Amino acid sequence: MQLEFEQHAQKLGYQSQTAIQTAVFEPLVNGNSVLGIAPTGSGKTVAFTVPLLERVVPGEFTQLIVLEPTAELASQTSQVMADWAKVTDVAVLSLLGGANIKRQVEKLKGHPEVVVGTPGRILNLIELGKLKVNRVTTIVVDEADNLLNEDSFDQVRSIVDHAPTDVQLGFFSATTNQVLNELNKWFIPTVSTFDVRDIDDTQGEVQHQSLVVSNGKKSQMLIRLLHQPKFKALVFFNQTATLEKTASFLRHNHVAVGKLTADQRQTARQKAISDFRKGKLRLLLTTDVAARGMDIAELPTVINYDLPNDERLYVHRSGRTGRMGHSGQVINFGDDHDLRDLKRLIKGAGYELVKVYFTNNQLTTTRPQSNGKVDTTNTPKTTKVTTSSQTGNKADTFTKAAAAPKRKRTESAKTVTPTVPTKKKHNKKHSKRKGMRHKREQSK
Numbered sequence: 001m002q003l004e005f006e007q008h009a010q011k012l013g014y015q016s017q018t019a020i021q022t023a024v025f026e027p028l029v030n031g032n033s034v035l036g037i038a039p040t041g042s043g044k045t046v047a048f049t050v051p052l053l054e055r056v057v058p059g060e061f062t063q064l065i066v067l068e069p070t071a072e073l074a075s076q077t078s079q080v081m082a083d084w085a086k087v088t089d090v091a092v093l094s095l096l097g098g099a100n101i102k103r104q105v106e107k108l109k110g111h112p113e114v115v116v117g118t119p120g121r122i123l124n125l126i127e128l129g130k131l132k133v134n135r136v137t138t139i140v141v142d143e144a145d146n147l148l149n150e151d152s153f154d155q156v157r158s159i160v161d162h163a164p165t166d167v168q169l170g171f172f173s174a175t176t177n178q179v180l181n182e183l184n185k186w187f188i189p190t191v192s193t194f195d196v197r198d199i200d201d202t203q204g205e206v207q208h209q210s211l212v213v214s215n216g217k218k219s220q221m222l223i224r225l226l227h228q229p230k231f232k233a234l235v236f237f238n239q240t241a242t243l244e245k246t247a248s249f250l251r252h253n254h255v256a257v258g259k260l261t262a263d264q265r266q267t268a269r270q271k272a273i274s275d276f277r278k279g280k281l282r283l284l285l286t287t288d289v290a291a292r293g294m295d296i297a298e299l300p301t302v303i304n305y306d307l308p309n310d311e312r313l314y315v316h317r318s319g320r321t322g323r324m325g326h327s328g329q330v331i332n333f334g335d336d337h338d339l340r341d342l343k344r345l346i347k348g349a350g351y352e353l354v355k356v357y358f359t360n361n362q363l364t365t366t367r368p369q370s371n372g373k374v375d376t377t378n379t380p381k382t383t384k385v386t387t388s389s390q391t392g393n394k395a396d397t398f399t400k401a402a403a404a405p406k407r408k409r410t411e412s413a414k415t416v417t418p419t420v421p422t423k424k425k426h427n428k429k430h431s432k433r434k435g436m437r438h439k440r441e442q443s444k
Contacts, residue, residue, distance in 0.1 A: 018043040019196035033169040033189040040319025066116040071096040078116040097121040119155040144171040206322035227361040238306035260286040
């Protein structure tokens with residue numbers, strides 16, 4: 001079986017396993033429960049797909065359940081798993097919230113060996129008795145740091161509780177939280193942790209940039225950035241209302257734009273993602289929930305229209321670019337105060353913000369100049385003073401206002417300027433009667 005998977009990997013262009021794929025392969029094949037932590041875009045889906053499909057027996061009931069936080073990610077994961085499942089002649093079914101539940105019930109009658117879906121829909125079908133889990137051997141919780149939060153934590157635990165006691169568990173995430181650090185407290189199987197973030201080499205070079213933009217100018221800046229050739233960006237918002245307002249502004253200015261929100265229909269979200277991947281749209285506006293785990297090949301730019309207030313959110317947002325060795329950039333909008341706060345927020349994650357400016361229709365790290373000189377309008381004249389540091393080769397510089405030396409006033413320096421009488425200006429504001437009276441006085 002492993003040989004068939006290796007041959008399929010070669011057809012797909014895989015040259016070698018990533019760090020997370022190597023770390024969890026043997027434990028998953030042996031039936032052990034694991035927590036796999038690796039950067040976004042490092043191949044976590046394949047990391048659990050291949051070893052777990054080797055454990056699935058074709059022709060039996062549902063044996064593997066994969067939980068995803070969003071319908072888009074569930075659909076994406078099911079497509080990846082279905083492609084690999086062809087090797088073993090195993091059926092993969094996606095169960096998405098918001099989709100027609102009657103059709104899903106009909107498809108479940110075919111007893112698919114693998115089910116991928118959102119926790120709410122899967123739990124609903126289990127409680128209705130339509131999804132049988134008595135033969136389930138493995139449950140995978142993908143994007144675990146998001147699914148094991150206060151909104152969906154109970155749903156995940158209920159699904160696990162419905163399965164057999166000895167069920168194998170697989171948790172995968174790009175970041176950790178308190179629940180992930182205490183998995184053995186909440187779940188029966190012993191979970192072994194494999195954190196490969198320090199040794200993973202799949203991430204390309206990503207530049208993290210700060211661009212000073214006031215709130216009222218952010219939408220206009222998006223249009224200006226489009227002046228750059230081949231510019232394409234996934235734009236993150238904290239609030240749906242701001243996203244909708246920005247989308248309306250862009251469309252009013254004849255900019256084709258897509259959007260992803262939680263209240264959209266599934267077909268509308270899928271079309272927006274498809275058009276963005278194909279290049280029909282250069283801007284895709286989204287919230288964190290809608291874009292969770294989204295995989296867009298070679299995405300060049302992520303824009304934080306609204307800055308995240310959580311380090312984990314920043315990690316997940318920036319992880320949309322720079323995947324599988326490709327380079328990328330993250331542009332953060334905000335004023336000086338907000339960008340300073342962001343710099344402190346993400347410093348612990350190892351990110352360094354570089355200040356950039358937009359001038360001549362391009363981003364640059366060089367401060368914009370006017371006529372080849374620094375704009376000194378309304379600023380005092382300065383002179384540059386350099387002092388050498390005793391502890392290094394660098395020079396410390398500072399500026400001080402240049403002041404001309406005062407001259408001592410003496411009597412000999414006094415000059416007298418003759419007073420020249422000036423001609424009194426004629427007051428143009430006069431009435432017609434005044435003009436006529438002046439004329440009569442001249443005639444006398």
